[in-house]
Structure formats: structure tokens, C-alpha cells
Amino acid sequence: MHPLITAKAKQKLLLLGNEAIVRGALEGGLRVGAAYPGTPSSEIGNLLFQLQRELLGLYFEFSTNEKVAMEVAAAAAASGLRSLTCMKHVGLNVAADVLMTLAYIGVKAGMVIVTADDPSCHSSQNEQDNRYYAKFSGLPMLEPATPEEARQMTAYAFELSEKLELPVLLRTTTRVSHARAVVEVGDLAPYQEETKGRFEKDLRRWVPVPAVARGRHQVLLEKMREAMVLADGSSWNRRYGKGRYGIIVSGVAVNYVLDAVDELDLAEKVQVLRLGFTHPYPAGLIAEFLKECETVLVVEELEPYLEEAARAVAQERGLKTTVLGKASGHLPRFFEFDPGQVKEAVARAFGLSYQPPKPPSLTWVPELPPRPPTLCPGCPHRETYQVIKEVLEELGEWPETIFPTDIGCYTLGLLPPIQMADYLICMGSSVGTAAGFSVATNQRVVSFIGDSTFFHAGLSPLASAVYNRHRFTLVIMDNETTAMTGHQPVPSQELRPPELEDRPRIDIEAVVRALGVSHVVTINPYRKKEAKEAVRPLLAQKELAVIIAKAPCILYRARVSKK
Amino acid sequence: MEKKRILAVGVGGQGILLFSRILGEVALRAGVPVAMSEVHGMAQRGGVVETNIVLGAIRSPLISQGEADVLVGFEPVETLRALGRTNQKTVIVSSTDPVIPQIVKDGLATYPDLAEPLARLKETFDRVYLFAGEKLAKEAGTARALNVVALGALAGTGLLPFAKEDFLNAIKTLVKPRFVEANLKAFEAGFAVTAGV
The missing domain is CATH 3.40.50.920 (Rossmann fold)
Structure with missing residues (x-):
């Protein structure tokens, strides 16, 4: 059993903020969790995914994106089961459509939404402050300062959520989620049997057609007044x-x-x-x-x-x-x-004098080489980039080609010597922006997306591209895992740990063909000669084409084979 | 106890997270307040990695300019890069075995000659301990034990309020069983670098 669940009340553990959130959730009786991974929130999902095998009556899933995850958690809370979803700050943008109206219809059992913000963009494309989502949606928010507080606040958030019948935002930042400190744990809730909730129908509560929504907005504002009284008297303040x-x-x-x-x-x-x-x-x-x-x-x-x-x-x-x-x-x-x-x-x-400690004179330190994060030696993404680059060079299309890219390890393809990442906004933007570039320019467009990102936000823009007859090549870099965030599962993966053997597999090539793309090839990027021959006809024409470069992440392969 | 701010720097993959986990467990078991801040995610992909560890009555798990009491470097260029966080009294414990950045291998940057800067490092600070961390780790049985060599070297300075036994016990519980022996040797090798010097 995992030490996080064997620990008895009053025991002191050295926990990461995210581990403390998981412990707090289990002390608070979490029943249903769902998430899409994203740094700095990822360890929460990883742990719950692992712990559900050890705790009867705990369900957790990696959903295909944050919106789906929040919907899963919302329905569970509406059915009377305490639920949690967690995501990085930009993940809440994806789930914002759910958030804004979920605030109107509310919950029955406690629901916690963990948003892990990333000031300084340690692992993110922006540093938005998600506290404004609490203000925007009208939901109560708790902000822990330490792992110990993260544990206590998570457990308390379920109570607060039930009192107000609203989901509660638990907002951390990288330095809380990834701080490690001493936490004195409380009692774990009982996990002894499979637990199901029951959904009680109530059209005037759960179906926000305009007539209902107008009323629910007023209810929400009333609850905010109630919540302000709670905040005034809260021991967290x-x-x-x-x-x-x-x-x-x-x-x-x-x-x-x-x-x-x-x-x-x-x-x-x-x-x-x-x-x-x-x-x-x-x-x-x-x-x-x-x-x-x-x-x-x-x-x-x-x-x-x-x-x-x-x-x-x-x-x-x-x-x-x-x-x-x-x-x-x-x-x-x-x-x-x-x-x-x-x-x-x-x-x-306050007009006080303070002399900060000073480093000694360091003029003698030579110029140091930068050490940006890079693709691992032997990473299949390197091979895929090389295959595409060589074919484009042979076709005389280099360097005019525009390379929209996406969120994942392969974004590191922006650095020399690869330099095949020209435009990036958010999850799935490689596909939608490729469509835009193909409309707006005469340049060739070759975009890159990972397998997990494809299922997260690539399907809908690809359908749009087929229907609107956009002309670009999409390279799906299928490394059979969500690599960047710690190897979470992907619906298409063949290489999988034993505990996932019984899951259905969704084949990416079949999905792409079903969406109506006719030019599709799957390559093994390590077999360079064959791969180049297979992709050349697709890159020599301008119709919409999809290249699936399939080879497992080397770290993931090593991890699965070790088990 | 006295407050201590320990900054550990290195390269993704060098085992800096395990280093700080072991140190943290030692503190926890000894009842010394401990907090740390780790780097996860994108930065781990061969980039610069650091852990800030604070012991004693300090709440902030981050070390600002000039504030480090001890700088533990897993790689010499990273040690030099982190010097802005030191002051005259900072104790420096560093491996001298380079890890060449990919960008240097690709011919896009140069790795400096270290002889001169390491000599200046010794002149600038009162207490500087340099050692070939990778070599010592390999001699102990695995190059991957560089992190535990560094831990041994930190322990050997006598700056921390923990007994050597505390470290050895924590290694036995936190390191995978088949690597325990090599790691205990690695710890001893690091400890010998700094102890009694």
C-alpha cells in the first residue's frame, strides 16, 4: 500500500503540496476524480490514478481534456458523490465553459476544482492569474500557502462546497504544489465499499434554459453574499x-x-x-x-x-x-x-533600512553555456523532425514552410538545430492555426501535434479542416503516452502497463480516416529511408494530409518494460 | 537549531530530487523543521534543475540572492551559474565532472575551460570542497549515485545537525534495495571528501 494511505492520523510525512492535496481529498472522502494532466498539477492525478487500485470506492480517470474532466466531476457531485478535478491554470480555460454555468446550477455533494497556476511560466505558455476565475464565475476560492494548508483546505473545501452547494476553487501555484514540507496527516475517510450516488431530477435546478438560468444567477449572487460572511469569519483568514x-x-x-x-x-x-x-x-x-x-x-x-x-x-x-x-x-x-x-x-x-546579502565579486566567472531543456538523446521526435526536414529540403520547400506546433515535449523542436516550431498558442492550436495559415498565405504549412494533445483538442479542428478544404500537412507525433507530464495514458496507446491491458484502444489512423482525411500514412521515424519515401508524396502535394509518426517515448518504454 | 539554507543545483537526470528527498527525510526523522522547493516538468528535460532546502525556523522554501549558506553543485558550470545566490561565507560543495549541454554538442555554444574558474572559486570563498563526483560514484558501483556522493560530501562538512547514521538509515529506506549497497559506498566516498578537512 502507498505510504500516503497507510499513514495514520497525527503521523508526520514529508509531502509535496500536490501529495498533500491528495491526502486532504482522501481525508475528505473523495469518491470521483477526473483530470487531464498539466504541470504543476500533474502529481495529483498520477497519485489518484494509482491509489484507486488500493482504495475501494474511489474512482479516478484521466479524461481526454479538462472540460471533460470537469463535466465528469460535476455530474458525480450532482449525484451526491464528493468529487475533484485538477488542472494547470490554462487547463481551466479549456474547462471555463463548464465552470461558468456549473456555478449557476451548483452541486449537491462537495466538489473541488484545483487550479495550479504557474507564475514565472516554469512549464507554461502564460502566467495568467486564475483567481480572476473565482471572481468571474462567482465561486468560492481557497489559497493554501504551504503543503500542510493544502491538505487541510482540500478536506475543508468539500464541507464549504456542500454548505454553499457550489464547487470550490483551490488555487495553488508552482511553489505550493511543488513545495515539500512536513505535513501532519488527519484521519483517512473510510474506503470499504463501492459507492454509488443517486441523481435526483430537478429541471428547474439542473437544466439552465434561459428561464432557469435567470433564476439561478440570482441564487448564485445570494450565495456569494453568504460566502462573504463565511470568509469574514473563516479561520483561514x-x-x-x-x-x-x-x-x-x-x-x-x-x-x-x-x-x-x-x-x-x-x-x-x-x-x-x-x-x-x-x-x-x-x-x-x-x-x-x-x-x-x-x-x-x-x-x-x-x-x-x-x-x-x-x-x-x-x-x-x-x-x-x-x-x-x-x-x-x-x-x-x-x-x-x-x-x-x-x-x-x-x-x-515602511521606510526601514535593509541591506540584502550580497554575493562576492564574480567578474571572474566565464561566459557559461545556456542549458535549455532539450529532447532526450534517442527521442523519436528528433527522428520525425529530421525526416520531415530532409524531405522538405529535397522538395525545395525549406525554409519557407510554416510550422505551427503544439503543447508537449516536441515544442522543444523550436530550438536549434531543429527549429521547426514557428507558431504556438495553446492545446490543439497546431491544427486550427494551420488551417488559418493555409487560408491566409501561399506558404506550405506543416504542423505538429502529439497523440495526447490530438485527443485533447485536435479532433474538432481536424474535422473543421476537412470540411472547409484546408490545405496543410498535420504530423501526429504518436509516442504512445503523455510524456511531458509524467507518462499518463492515451486512448490510442498499444504499449501499456498490465493494469491498462483491458482498456479499448482507439486507433489514430482509423480516427483520422473516419474524419474524412484521404491522404494518411503511418511511419516509423527510426526507419528513415522508408519513412522519407512514405511522406514524400504527401509533402509534394497541397491537399490536407496526415502523417502519423509512431514510436514510443524511450523513457516510457523503459518504464513499462521494467514493470 | 540554527537556520540553514541549502541550494542544490545540477542538470535534469542527475538525481537531485532523490538527494533532497533523502535530506528531507533525515530532517523529518530528527525533528528539524524542513521545507523545500523542487523543479518538475519541462525544466527536467536535460535543463538546469535546482532544489532549495531550508532547515530550522524558515518558512520560505526559496533562496534569494546572497542567501545560500551552502551551495551543493552536481555539475561545475551549474555551480558557477548559481553563485549569485551565495555570499562570502557560503560553503561550496561541488562535483567537478562536467555534463556537456546538448547545445554545446550541437556546436552552438562552448563549454568553458574550468581550471581557472575553479581556482578562483577556491580563492573567493573560505570553504570550498571540490570532488570528481561521477568518478567517485562509478567507483562505488554506479554513476547514478552521484547524488548520494554529493549528499555524503554535504554531510561530511558537519554543517548540518544530523549524525552520519541518520543519513545511512534514510538511504536504506529510500533507495531501491538493489542499489542500497552502491549508494552506501557512494555516501562514504563523498563523506570522506569533506569530513575532517
Whole structure:
């Protein structure tokens, strides 16, 4: 059995934030989980996928995308089973259509939506602040600062969700999800039998046709008023210290602020309002805090969500407190913070002197070669890129060809010496933007997408491309796994671990043909000569064509064969 | 206990996550507060990897400019790259065996001659321990034990409030059984580099 489930109450474990979320969910009696992987959320799904084999009455699936996953979790919660879905920040964009209306119809059993944001774009194409999704949808939100808080908040989120009959957003960032710290676990919920819920029909609740939706919007706004009272009284929103200066803080920055207060010896001068229940924001608590402070610094990564809240509260209550933060230039609106930066901002905001530690003179350090992440030696994607490149060169189409790309390891094909990634927006954009380039230019268009991304967001734009007679070549790089995020399963994979042997297999070539693409070949990119011959006719013409380059990820192959 | 900020840097695939897991478990079992921040995902694909580990009454699991008390380098260029996070008193523990970046193999960048910078490193900082980590790991039985050589070297400095036995016990529980023997040897080899110097 996995140590995460054998641990007894009060036992101390060294857990990753994401592991703590899983433990918290199991303490809270999670029954149904569904997710599509994405860094920094991936470990949550990986663990639940593994643990469902050990816990009777826990179901988890990797769905084909975040929208599907959220729908699975929503229906489970409507049927009276506690559910969870987790995703990276941009995954919530995919599921946003569900989110916005799910907020209207709500849930019966508790439902937790984990959104793992990625300030500084460690593994992402943007650093959007998903706290605005809570505001946008009108859903309650909790923001843990540490793995221990992540565990407790996840378990609590189910209760809060049931109280309000709304899903609850649990918003982490990379530095919470991938922090590892000591967690004292609670009691695991009982997992002794298969558990089914029951869906009670209620047309005026679950079917938001306009007449229903109008009513449900008002219900949602009423619940937000109720939630604000809960936020005001929440034990996740705490105050420390005393003095005429104040700091309002949430998320991982809580740690940086509390360390700054210790290290600058400010406990008698600066009060801290630490917020964990941040949507709706606790207006009463913020008002009391502002009243007692001359100057308040708001410390939060990315957007000025709490800063705007503090200003709104001050304006509503006619308070003259000076609010500092992003608008005042004390802290930036981009990238994650680091503790030193927060210390300097605190010192500057309150006119204290602070000398940050300095490195010694380093003028003697030579120029160092960069070490960008790269495709592994022996990776099949390298071979596929080489095959396509050589054929295009032989056809005289290099380097005019446009290469739209997609989200996965193969995005690293942007770097020299491959340099075959020219345009990228989001999951599935390789197909839709290839269509756009084929309409807008006379250049040849060859786009790249992975197997998992194809099932996530590639099917619908390919159908559109067939119907609208777009002219491009789509290369599906089928490495039989979701490699980038830690080798999660894909519906098309042949190479699979024993526990997935009984799953049906969806053949990519059959899917592509069924969608109406007539020029289709499957190649083994390691057999270069044969592969080049097979793709040449497709690249020599301009009709829509699909090349499936099939060879397992070498790391995945090694992992499966070891089992 | 005294606060300690330990910055471990290296290259994806060098086992830096296991290094920090073992160190974290040692701290947990000794009842010393510990928090760390790890790198997962895209950056692991042969890129620069770092783990920030803080011991004692520190909440922030990230180490800012000039704040590292110890810098553990798994690779010499990565050690040099991380020097902005050190100060005069930082203790440096580093392997000197290079891992050549793909970009250098592709002829798009050059890997510096290390003799001069490593000499300057020794002049600049009070305590610098350099060792051929990969060579020591291979001698212990597997090149993959470089991370445990580095752990041994860190333990041998005597900077941490843990007994050698604590580390050996944690290795026995966290390393896969068939690699335990090689890893115990690797730890001893690293420990000998720094202990009593």
C-alpha cells in the first residue's frame, strides 16, 4: 500500500503540496476524480490514478481534456458523490465553459476544482492569474500557502462546497504544489465499499434554459453574499502582530512575509492579515484591518486581486489608509516572487533600512553555456523532425514552410538545430492555426501535434479542416503516452502497463480516416529511408494530409518494460 | 537549531530530487523543521534543475540572492551559474565532472575551460570542497549515485545537525534495495571528501 494511505492520523510525512492535496481529498472522502494532466498539477492525478487500485470506492480517470474532466466531476457531485478535478491554470480555460454555468446550477455533494497556476511560466505558455476565475464565475476560492494548508483546505473545501452547494476553487501555484514540507496527516475517510450516488431530477435546478438560468444567477449572487460572511469569519483568514503598518498577503507569499517580519524584527510595528479564503474576499475583515493601519502593503503574486479589493473596501467605507502594492510600484505584476524581493518591498514600504546579502565579486566567472531543456538523446521526435526536414529540403520547400506546433515535449523542436516550431498558442492550436495559415498565405504549412494533445483538442479542428478544404500537412507525433507530464495514458496507446491491458484502444489512423482525411500514412521515424519515401508524396502535394509518426517515448518504454 | 539554507543545483537526470528527498527525510526523522522547493516538468528535460532546502525556523522554501549558506553543485558550470545566490561565507560543495549541454554538442555554444574558474572559486570563498563526483560514484558501483556522493560530501562538512547514521538509515529506506549497497559506498566516498578537512 502507498505510504500516503497507510499513514495514520497525527503521523508526520514529508509531502509535496500536490501529495498533500491528495491526502486532504482522501481525508475528505473523495469518491470521483477526473483530470487531464498539466504541470504543476500533474502529481495529483498520477497519485489518484494509482491509489484507486488500493482504495475501494474511489474512482479516478484521466479524461481526454479538462472540460471533460470537469463535466465528469460535476455530474458525480450532482449525484451526491464528493468529487475533484485538477488542472494547470490554462487547463481551466479549456474547462471555463463548464465552470461558468456549473456555478449557476451548483452541486449537491462537495466538489473541488484545483487550479495550479504557474507564475514565472516554469512549464507554461502564460502566467495568467486564475483567481480572476473565482471572481468571474462567482465561486468560492481557497489559497493554501504551504503543503500542510493544502491538505487541510482540500478536506475543508468539500464541507464549504456542500454548505454553499457550489464547487470550490483551490488555487495553488508552482511553489505550493511543488513545495515539500512536513505535513501532519488527519484521519483517512473510510474506503470499504463501492459507492454509488443517486441523481435526483430537478429541471428547474439542473437544466439552465434561459428561464432557469435567470433564476439561478440570482441564487448564485445570494450565495456569494453568504460566502462573504463565511470568509469574514473563516479561520483561514488570520491576523498577526501589531502596529500602524499593515501587510495583506495570500498564497506562497505568506511565507515570505512572515519571514520578513521575523528577520526585519517587525512584530511590534507591522500587522499581517493573512488570507486563505480569498473569494469572496472578506470585506469586513479587510475594513477592520485598514481602519487600524496608516499604510498597508498588499503582497500577492501576479495580478492585483487583493489590492483592488483593499481599495474597493477603503472607498466603500471612506477610509484614508494608503494602499501600496503593484500600482505604487513596490511589487511587480509579473513572475513569481522570491523572499528577498518581498523583504526589500516591505522595508521600502515602511521606510526601514535593509541591506540584502550580497554575493562576492564574480567578474571572474566565464561566459557559461545556456542549458535549455532539450529532447532526450534517442527521442523519436528528433527522428520525425529530421525526416520531415530532409524531405522538405529535397522538395525545395525549406525554409519557407510554416510550422505551427503544439503543447508537449516536441515544442522543444523550436530550438536549434531543429527549429521547426514557428507558431504556438495553446492545446490543439497546431491544427486550427494551420488551417488559418493555409487560408491566409501561399506558404506550405506543416504542423505538429502529439497523440495526447490530438485527443485533447485536435479532433474538432481536424474535422473543421476537412470540411472547409484546408490545405496543410498535420504530423501526429504518436509516442504512445503523455510524456511531458509524467507518462499518463492515451486512448490510442498499444504499449501499456498490465493494469491498462483491458482498456479499448482507439486507433489514430482509423480516427483520422473516419474524419474524412484521404491522404494518411503511418511511419516509423527510426526507419528513415522508408519513412522519407512514405511522406514524400504527401509533402509534394497541397491537399490536407496526415502523417502519423509512431514510436514510443524511450523513457516510457523503459518504464513499462521494467514493470 | 540554527537556520540553514541549502541550494542544490545540477542538470535534469542527475538525481537531485532523490538527494533532497533523502535530506528531507533525515530532517523529518530528527525533528528539524524542513521545507523545500523542487523543479518538475519541462525544466527536467536535460535543463538546469535546482532544489532549495531550508532547515530550522524558515518558512520560505526559496533562496534569494546572497542567501545560500551552502551551495551543493552536481555539475561545475551549474555551480558557477548559481553563485549569485551565495555570499562570502557560503560553503561550496561541488562535483567537478562536467555534463556537456546538448547545445554545446550541437556546436552552438562552448563549454568553458574550468581550471581557472575553479581556482578562483577556491580563492573567493573560505570553504570550498571540490570532488570528481561521477568518478567517485562509478567507483562505488554506479554513476547514478552521484547524488548520494554529493549528499555524503554535504554531510561530511558537519554543517548540518544530523549524525552520519541518520543519513545511512534514510538511504536504506529510500533507495531501491538493489542499489542500497552502491549508494552506501557512494555516501562514504563523498563523506570522506569533506569530513575532517
